[in-house]
Amino acid sequence: MNTRPTVSIDHISKTFGEFTAVSDLSLAVYPGRVFGLLGPNGAGKTTTIRMIVNITAPDSGRIEMFGQQITPELQDRIGYLPEERGLYKKMKVGDQLKFFAALKNVEAKVADKRVDSWLTRLKLSEWKSKKATELSKGMQQKVQFISAIIHEPELLILDEPFSGLDPVNVEVLKEIILELKADGKTIIFSTHQMEVAEKICDDICLIDRSRKVLEGSIREVKRAFSRNAVALRLVGGDSILEDRALVTKVLRHSDGVEVLLAENVSPQELLKELIAHGAMIERFEMIEPSLHDIFIEKVTENV
């Protein structure tokens, strides 16, 4: 990654009175990639994002965007969908979107066209002249999403974009996000839902209680956390699983077991032993740690 980062954050801190929201955080987000800002509730994700979009300023440290110190003018090149979001209740959907476009300095004519094409794409065209209160929550979410991308931002920041959406619409939005990424846009994606992050993000940064605890590409992170673990579904062979020289830990699920092998034992050896003892094997799979597991591990080890 030799290209210039879209956003680079250099040792920023932010406190509110006694409470430290972000402490000494540094990270870099590169163009054409989806960057996952992950962490439990209250970790400091929203505060970090607010500093990136220039709603609040860090107490110390420096944020650069598109190679410049952040200024109000740069805000027009950013699209932001905050976690706390809403619409004007009594205002027509089309008018709202045009208003949000005007606030990003999009010309009225251009905005008109884009509003129509996005509403069509998200199957909302017949709601254009309806008031926001007449829309279902899911539809409102989609309108809010459009408002964040109507000005074709180079950097798109999404804070929990899928909360409250049904699976069909989640897929629709995901598709759009991946298209934007293919277009070379930079996307910062904040969530505490690891399953979603795992599917979309290229790079992640995990923060917990105001500090960065982990960062890197999904591949690197998973490799670093790979454990000697196997998922099994089998009949018999219980004695092998009880052998602590081979297996250090057994987790039983409804759909089989997950075992953690002793350090010097390879999966092949386990397989050999099981077959030798006449176990019927239905499933045998080496497992990578999920982002969820890594998240839980990192967050709980800090306590």
Next chain:
Amino acid sequence: MKKLFAIIKREYLQRVRTKFFVIMTVLGPLMLVVFTVVPGLLLGVKTSDTRIAVVDQTEGTKLSGPVRNSLLKRESDDENDNEPNLADAANSNTKGRMEKAGKSLNGSFKVEQVNPGQRSLEEIKHELNARIGRGDLDGYLVIPPDILSNSDSKTFYYGRNVGDVITRGQIEDRLNSAVRRERLIQQGVKDEEVDALSKPVDVATYPINEKGEEGAEDSGAGFAMVFIIAFLIYITVLLYGQVVLGAIVEEKETRIAEILFSSVRPFQIMFGKLIGVSLMALTQLLIWGAAFAAIALYVVPTMAARGFEDINLPHLPPFFFVYFFLFFALGYFIYATIYVLVGSMVTNTQEGGQMAMPVVFMLMAGLYMAFPVIRAPNSSFAFWVSLVPFFSPITMMVRIISQTPPFWQIATALVIGFVTVVLLLWLAARIYRIGMLMYGKRATIPEVVRWVKQS
């Protein structure tokens, strides 16, 4: 600037398009008419003549005639009764109709003389009471025998509906003038001289300005003007203050603030909303003003045609209108920015309404201060009170109308007021920036103080 304009435009159009705005705009003048004219109309409505009997106990019943004449006297000769005129002015537009109205009032009493003859007062009263009970009579007067010689003697009125204070007042007034007249005649005053002697003194009032120049005759309308203006400021602030509050809280209630803050500087949003609402208020006031002017153009000539020349607007110099505009705008913006400030701290409109109560009290205090100020416009109390920014729009205006203070005082009040608006806006902006992003609970005062200090 483009963004600020977009915010003002949205705020204005959204508000002007609401049903509430349209209904208020139409109902406003209608309510004005209802509240000012209808009570007068209702008081003036007399369903039927009051049938009244006069029991005259004086020697030779010599008061019966004069009392009767006095009671039957034409309404318009009466100097003290204005209520029915007000009603007529509103519902009649031609001279003919007015005369008709006058005639109907002429017969508002039916008087019957009761000759005591040989019967005792008890007997007469008994009979009259029975008639009132049956509904044949509305009331009767008992005039004591010594009424002309004893100024402490008491006349009695008995009636079914003694709650009708207007009729009671009329009876009292007319009885008075009849008795006064008879007493004077008894003292040797000639009949034709009585009217001239009992005519009230006509005092014409002229103002003198600080240069010692005499002004035009003052009909007292300036005094009324003071209260109309003070009340206008009061009503405007009450009416639109709430709207400003609602507008400021809107982005917080709907959770749009954060989206907006990522595009526009908070101050621009806050300021844009204030201007948008103010333009809406101005639009409504202009419509009302035009409607009021139209009504005035219609009513004033009809009043004048009825002999109400005094109803003409007091002669106010042009500078007065400039001051009125300046202080009206100042008063509006001082209180509007206070509402902005309150709106930034609270989480919803209801909470804001409670928090805004002290603001309303402050405004009322300003209104009440108009009374002592108009009585002594040059007192040190009036001086200081007209410099305090929260009161000056009303109190300084009162001073300007009643006894125009030196220019430097007016200018000082304006400057203090303007600086206050700027300070309040600055303070509100600092609170708004942070308050808008705090969801859930209302900010405590220490929190707000911390926000203000945060840069």
